[in-house]
Each structure stands twice: as C-alpha cells, then as structure tokens.
Amino acid sequence: MVDYRTVKSVAVLEVNNPPVNALSYNVRQGLQDGIERANKDKEIKSIIIIGKGRTYPAGADISEFSKPHKGPNLIEVGLGIESSRKPVISAIHGTCLGGGLEIALFSHYRIALESAKVGFPEVALGLLPGAHGTQRLPRVAGMAFAMEIITSGRHVSAREALQHGILDKLVKGNLLSESLDFAASLPFSVPHNRRLRNVPAKGAENADRIFEVALNKVKQKQNGFIAPINCLKAVKAALLPYEEGAKIERELFMELLTSGQAKAQQYVFFAERAATRWYVSNEKNQKKCSAVPVKTTGVIGAGTMGSGIVVTLLRAGLPVILVEQDSQNLERGVNMIKGILQGSVNLKRMTSQQMNKCLQQLTPAQSLDSLHNVDLVIEAVFENLKLKEEIFGKLDEICKQQTILCSNTSTLDIDKIARATKRPDKVIGTHFFAPAFVMPLLENVYGTKTSGETIATVMNLGKTIRKIPVLVKTCHGFVANRMLARYQTEASFLLEEGCLPHEYDQVMEEFGFPMGAFKVGDLSGLDIGYRIRQELAKANGYTVTTDTRYIQGERFSSLADKLYELGRLGRKTGKGWYKYDRPGAKEAFVDPDVTDIILKHCKDAGIIRRKISTQEIVERSMYSSINEGFRCLEDGVASKPEDIDVIWLHGFGFPRYRGGPMYYASTIGLAEVYDRICYYHKTFPESSYWVPSDLLRKLATSGRNIPMSDWSTAATVNKSRL
Numbered sequence: 195m196v197d198y199r200t201v202k203s204v205a206v207l208e209v210n211n212p213p214v215n216a217l218s219y220n221v222r223q224g225l226q227d228g229i230e231r232a233n234k235d236k237e238i239k240s241i242i243i244i245g246k247g248r249t250y251p252a253g254a255d256i257s258e259f260s261k262p263h264k265g266p267n268l269i270e271v272g273l274g275i276e277s278s279r280k281p282v283i284s285a286i287h288g289t290c291l292g293g294g295l296e297i298a299l300f301s302h303y304r305i306a307l308e309s310a311k312v313g314f315p316e317v318a319l320g321l322l323p324g325a326h327g328t329q330r331l332p333r334v335a336g337m338a339f340a341m342e343i344i345t346s347g348r349h350v351s352a353r354e355a356l357q358h359g360i361l362d363k364l365v366k367g368n369l370l371s372e373s374l375d376f377a378a379s380l381p382f383s384v385p386h387n388r389r390l391r392n393v394p395a396k397g398a399e400n401a402d403r404i405f406e407v408a409l410n411k412v413k414q415k416q417n418g419f420i421a422p423i424n425c426l427k428a429v430k431a432a433l434l435p436y437e438e439g440a441k442i443e444r445e446l447f448m449e450l451l452t453s454g455q456a457k458a459q460q461y462v463f464f465a466e467r468a469a470t471r472w473y474v475s476n477e478k479n480q481k482k483c484s485a486v487p488v489k490t491t492g493v494i495g496a497g498t499m500g501s502g503i504v505v506t507l508l509r510a511g512l513p514v515i516l517v518e519q520d521s522q523n524l525e526r527g528v529n530m531i532k533g534i535l536q537g538s539v540n541l542k543r544m545t546s547q548q549m550n551k552c553l554q555q556l557t558p559a560q561s562l563d564s565l566h567n568v569d570l571v572i573e574a575v576f577e578n579l580k581l582k583e584e585i586f587g588k589l590d591e592i593c594k595q596q597t598i599l600c601s602n603t604s605t606l607d608i609d610k611i612a613r614a615t616k617r618p619d620k621v622i623g624t625h626f627f628a629p630a631f632v633m634p635l636l637e638n639v640y641g642t643k644t645s646g647e648t649i650a651t652v653m654n655l656g657k658t659i660r661k662i663p664v665l666v667k668t669c670h671g672f673v674a675n676r677m678l679a680r681y682q683t684e685a686s687f688l689l690e691e692g693c694l695p696h697e698y699d700q701v702m703e704e705f706g707f708p709m710g711a712f713k714v715g716d717l718s719g720l721d722i723g724y725r726i727r728q729e730l731a732k733a734n735g736y737t738v739t740t741d742t743r744y745i746q747g748e749r750f751s752s753l754a755d756k757l758y759e760l761g762r763l764g765r766k767t768g769k770g771w772y773k774y775d776r777p778g779a780k781e782a783f784v785d786p787d788v789t790d791i792i793l794k795h796c797k798d799a800g801i802i803r804r805k806i807s808t809q810e811i812v813e814r815s816m817y818s819s820i821n822e823g824f825r826c827l828e829d830g831v832a833s834k835p836e837d838i839d840v841i842w843l844h845g846f847g848f849p850r851y852r853g854g855p856m857y858y859a860s861t862i863g864l865a866e867v868y869d870r871i872c873y874y875h876k877t878f879p880e881s882s883y884w885v886p887s888d889l890l891r892k893l894a895t896s897g898r899n900i901p902m903s904d905w906s907t908a909a910t911v912n913k914s915r916l
C-alpha cells in the first residue's frame with residue numbers, strides 16, 4: 195500500500211491504494227513504517243511522500259469510519275512525520291483532500307503540480323478535519339481563510355493554495371523529478387518554523403469578529419447541520435497553545451463522529467455513487483451495455499423547462515437545436531436562455547466568452563424537420579400524453595435511425611409514448627427537475643422495451659451535463675412524483691384538519707427541508723397542480739370541482755383548487771398560500787384571507803378542526819412517502835433504497851443530515867415506522883395509500899434488523915427466508 199524506494203539520498207514513499215489512495219489502515223501503517231525506516235537509514239537525507247496513479251491521498255478511508263479502529267491513527271502517523279529529523283516533502287497531484295491534506299500539513303514542505311486541488315471536504319461527511327487540520331490550516335493560511343475552506347469544504351486550486359501559504363511551490367512536468375530537485379535544495383535538518391505546531395495561527399487579532407461573521411454565515415447557509423459549527427469552534431481553538439487546541443479539536447470531532455448526522459452524511463456519500471450504477475437484468479446493466487456517443491442534441495419546447503434543459507446541455511459543451519413552433523414563444527425561450535447564462539456571468543460562474551461560446555452552439559428552429567440528424571432529442575412540451583404521442587410519432591419519421599428519443603415527462607407512461615414510434619428501444623424518459631439548470635437530479639425512466647444501450651447513453655449524458663442520474667422503471671409518477679404525491683396530499687389534509695400553511699411549513703423547515711410544501715407550491719405555481727388534476731380527471735372519466743370531497747372513494751381536498759379559482763396562483767400573482775409584496779416577490783407573508791378560506795372550507799365540509807402536533811405533521815408527511823417508497827421497491831420501480839434517497843436529496847431538498855427518507859426510516863426503526871403506518875391506515879381508511887406496503891410489513895415483522903442493502907432482495911423472497 196506504500197512502496198518504499200530510494201533515489202540517491204532520498205526516500206520516496208509512494209502511496210499505492212487505488213482509486214484515490216485513501217488513507218486506509220495499511221496506508222497509515224506503511225507511512226509510519228516508511229518514516230521510521232528513512233530516519234534510521236544514515237544514507238537518507240530527506241523523504242518524499244507522493245501518490246501513485248491519479249492522486250495524492252484524497253482523504254481518510256470513509257468506509258473505515260463505521261468499523262473497529264485498527265493500526266496507527268492519522269494523528270499518530272502525522273506526528274511521526276512532523277517529528278522526523280529529516281525533512282519530509284509532500285509532493286501533491288490530483289486531489290489532496292481531508293486526511294491527505296493533513297498529512298501534507300504535518301510534512302515540512304509542500305510542492306504541487308499546477309493542476310492539483312487541495313481541501314477539507316469533511317464537513318460534507320458531517321465531520322471536521324480531526325487529524326489537527328483545524329489547528330494547522332490557520333497557522334499557514336490564517337483564521338478567516340481556514341474557516342471559509344473548512345466550513346465550505348470547497349476544493350482550492352493549487353494557485354490559490356500557494357497564494358494562501360498552504361503550498362510552498364508549484365511545478366510543471368514530472369512531479370517526482372521536480373520534488374527530487376527541491377529536496378536537493380533543502381538544508382539537512384528541519385528548521386523550527388517548518389514544524390507548524392511551532393508557528394502561531396494568523397489573524398489572532400481579529401479572531402472573535404472572524405468567528406462571528408463565519409458563524410452567522412453557516413447558520414444561514416447550512417442551517418440544521420452541526421458539523422460546520424464544530425468546525426468553526428475547532429479552528430478558533432487554534433489560538434490556544436497547540437496541545438490545548440488539538441484536545442478541543444478531538445472533543446469536537448468525537449462529538450460529530452458519534453452523531454447521527456455524520457453517519458447519515460457518510461451514507462449519502464456512498465449512496466450518491468451507488469445511485470449512478472444501474473442494473474435492470476442480466477442483459478441490461480452497466481457492465482454489459484455501452485453508451486453511444488452524443489455529439490448533437492435537440493430540445494422540443496421553449497418553455498421554462500425546455501429552456502432550462504437547453505442551458506444545461508449548452509453549458510456541457512453540447513450543440514442544441516431548440517424547436518418551438520410558435521415564433522413568439524421561441525423568441526421568449528431564447529431570451530430566457532440568454533438571461534440564465536447572463537446570470538451565470540454576473541455571478542462569475544462563467545465568463546462572457548464562455549457565454550458567447552454557448553450561444554454560438556444554439557440553433558433556434560420552428561420545425562421538427564431540423565432535428566433529422568441529431569443524436570439525441572429531449573421533448574419538453576406540456577404534460578399531455580396525446581401531444582407527446584403525436585410528437586414522438588413525427589420524430590420517429592424525421593430523425594435518423596440511431597437517434598435516441600427522450601421525454602421530459604414527470605409522470606406519463608414511457609411505454610405508451612414509445613408505442614407511438616417504431617423504435618421503442620430508443621425511447622426513454624429524462625425527467626429534469628425545475629429549475630433544470632440548477633437542480634442536480636436527473637430521473638431517467640426506462641420502459642419495457644428501452645434497450646441497455648439507450649439506458650447507458652442517458653446515464654452517461656447525465657454525468658456529462660453534471661447531474662446525478664438515477665434510473666427507475668416506468669409507472670405513473672415514477673419514483674419522485676409518485677412519492678411526492680403522498681407528501682403533498684397529506685399536507686393538504688393536515689390543512690383541513692387543523693394546520694395553517696405557515697404552521698405546516700415551519701414544522702417541515704425545522705425538519706430540514708429548505709421550504710415547506712406550501713411555499714414550494716407558491717414557487718411552482720398553483721396552476722400546475724390544478725392542470726394535472728384536471729387532466730387526470732379527464733383521462734379517468736370523472737370531474738373535479740371545488741366541492742369534490744371524494745374521488746372514486748378516496749378522500750380529496752379541493753382547497754388548492756379553491757385558491758386557483760380565486761386567481762391565487764402563487765408568487766407569480768403575488769398571492770397563493772401566502773401573500774407577497776408584489777407579483778414575483780420572494781418573501782412570503784401569512785395572509786389572513788387564506789386563513790378565512792381554509793376555515794370556511796372546513797365549516798362548509800363539516801370538518802371539526804383540532805390542534806395538530808409536530809410529531810403528527812412529520813409522521814404523516816414522511817411515513818406516507820416512505821410507505822410509497824417501499825412500494826416502489828416492491829414493484830421494482832426503484833431498484834435500491836439508495837436511489838430513492840438520492841432522488842429526494844437532489845430533487846426535493848431532503849435534509850442531507852437525515853440521509854434520505856428510506857435511510858431516515860432505518861434510523862427510526864422499520865418496526866416503529868410500520869406500527870405508525872398501521873395506525874394511520876386505521877385512522878384514515880379512506881386514503882388507500884396508508885395500506886402498509888407488503889415489503890415494509892415483511893421487513894418490519896421479520897424479528898431481525900435487516901440492513902438496507904438487503905431490502906430490495908427481500909422484495910423478491912418470501913418471509914420464511916428473511
């Protein structure tokens with residue numbers, strides 16, 4: 195795991211633990227042994243630590259955090275490096291992160307390739323840099339920079355790291371030979387100030403103010419997370435004598451390590467990577483199927499969704515033909531695209547040149563015929579099956595044989611859309627989330643006949659356009675909207691039973707969502723849900739009015755439709771579940787008119803309102819969704835619980851420190867979740883979604899604590915084998 199060799203009078207310790215040279219037990223042991231051996235060897239004058247392959251160590255081995263500790267810990271290894279009598283140089287390339295950067299800061303010198311990145315991403319794992327990183331970074335880069343880097347977890351370019359004193363030298367070309375030259379230029383002994391423990395933290399004079407500013411920022415931006423706060427406290431402790439600061443860092447680290455948040459965030463790290471791996475059958479899976487190249491694309495529909503998708507494709511360097519029949523709508527769409535890109539320039543996320551390059555790749559068009567030669571088309575028109583079937587039928591005639599046809603539908607059956615073509619193997623759903631140029635999730639939806647090649651291509655496309663692609667099977671609403679429907683329905687029933695929109699939203703925001711369901715409703719527009727309900731009614735042969743209380747025996751709340759019919763469409767009209775200073779404004783105010791509408795609605799329907807507890811709001815919102823999540827696993831619509839969690843984290847802003855709804859259920863305990871679902875089923879028999887999922891029942895009553903990794907297989911085995 196650490197190869198030891200000598201080059202003239204230099205010992206080279208090369209970490210060899212692919213893919214990212216994580217500091218696993220064997221690596222730590224190898225580094226400790228290597229430093230000792232080099233110090234004992236009279237011929238050796240200096241020591242270089244370097245990574246083999248793509249990177250310098252990118253951090254501790256995250257999978258070891260949940261296992262019993264083995265071998266020397268990172269601090270022991272680091273202290274061994276610092277106390278080495280012979281100078282130790284860290285030679286950095288790739289991503290030098292977390293524990294990797296700590297090893298570099300224990301070293302006496304740091305030299306790096308210009309392309310390297312350094313950083314402390316521990317905060318994203320619910321941790322702090324617990325091997326003295328919080329004590330050492332302020333000693334080279336100052337309190338303010340250390341607080342910013344450690345609480346944001348951002349990757350810092352080598353150039354910026356050099357400017358802030360984290361690196362001593364940048365080099366080009368061969369890192370090892372440059373490091374050997376550097377080593378040859380060093381004195382034989384280690385100067386006092388090259389051992390960072392001997393250096394005071396920079397910025398001590400303004401430390402209190404820096405801390406307060408940083409604390410306010412994390413409270414605003416990372417509300418609910420405990421790690422950023424502990425990170426700040428630990429960095430502040432760097433003002434104390436070294437041993438005292440390190441002791442405080444240790445206490446704050448242990449507090450985090452044993453917290454539920456760190457466990458959830460580490461689960462998310464692996465879930466995000468697992469979600470991009472896909473398996474449908476022995477023939478259709480990631481290992482067997484290759485993506486076809488996508489060099490040219492088309493998007494149909496220049497509305498908000500279509501324009502957002504175009505921006506995402508352009509930003510990834512893909513040329514796009516945007517088709518919209520109506521010239522005014524096309525112009526509006528192109529202006530929207532320009533506006534979004536200009537916004538990125540204003541925020542310094544891209545340069546004007548990059549924006550112009552993107553715009554050169556955009557071809558507006560009014561006829562589908564212009565798509566005849568593209569590799570992949572994404573249809574993003576209004577959510578109407580007939581319209582989509584018509585468009586896919588035409589595309590099938592127009593596009594070359596190999597073109598992959600994607601629908602940005604959020605609910606409709608991909609098999610039905612595919613049947614409108616003679617190439618169902620090349621038809622797939624690509625469900626983007628609004629705003630498409632911001633939201634990281636891409637829910638890819640395969641139909642019965644979608645080929646493995648088509649799936650591989652859109653999963654690959656997801657990565658190319660910097661989204662997190664998750665694969666699910668077609669059904670009404672797929673995973674995201676199928677589960678969300680339960681969440682939203684329960685929210686509307688809770689209003690009827692006793693909550694007000696702001697009371698509900700406050701509870702769910704305290705749970706960790708960035709916005710409660712009613713603020714989200716106002717943001718998306720109440721007309722969207724209204725149209726979907728009317729379409730659904732039409733398709734299923736019933737009518738919905740503001741007096742409707744039941745639909746086909748199921749309880750229904752018409753409150754949202756009442757607001758719609760009063761012209762309260764949300765932010766865009768300045769009135770929705772809340773009121774706003776003006777149309778388009780962001781700040782929501784409680785509106786007494788809405789309270790009156792709700793109270794009258796309840797009175798007319800004969801509903802006696804009651805006080806509803808926080809626990810009931812959270813349980814009904816989350817457990818109804820979780821029950822549906824288990825059904826998705828049961829039906830094979832989702833292939834693993836991680837996929838569901840990633841969909842909620844990146845599609846709906848589920849709090850990362852709770853892991854996702856399925857992980858959250860595992861922390862509550864499936865037996866408890868199942869009991870409460872049974873209780874709500876008994877209490878609300880007119881809402882059939884409370885019928886407990888068979889899979890959940892099997893898992894919850896198995897008498898064993900079945901790990902999440904076995905939930906999907908449990909869907910296919912009978913109870914006796916559980």
Ligand SMILES: CCCCCCC/C=C/C(=O)SCCNC(=O)CCNC(=O)[C@H](O)C(C)(C)COP(=O)(O)OP(=O)(O)OC[C@H]1O[C@@H](n2cnc3c(N)ncnc32)[C@H](O)[C@@H]1OP(=O)(O)O
Nearest residue numbers: 216252253254255256257267268291292293315324325467
């Ligand atoms: C008393 C003792 C106190 C001890 C205190 C210890 C304090 C130190 C803590 C830490 O160091 S925490 C870890 C900090 N580092 C990170 O968080 C980096 C995480 N990794 C990444 O951000 C990325 O992987 C990357 C390095 C930027 C590379 O990205 P890329 O997209 O190229 O590859 P990935 O698909 O993300 O990863 C490839 C492969 O490697 C696995 N992996 C990556 N990092 C780690 C890790 N630190 N530990 C274990 N495994 C890691 C990742 O899961 C992928 O695996 P597969 O999915 O391919 O199986």
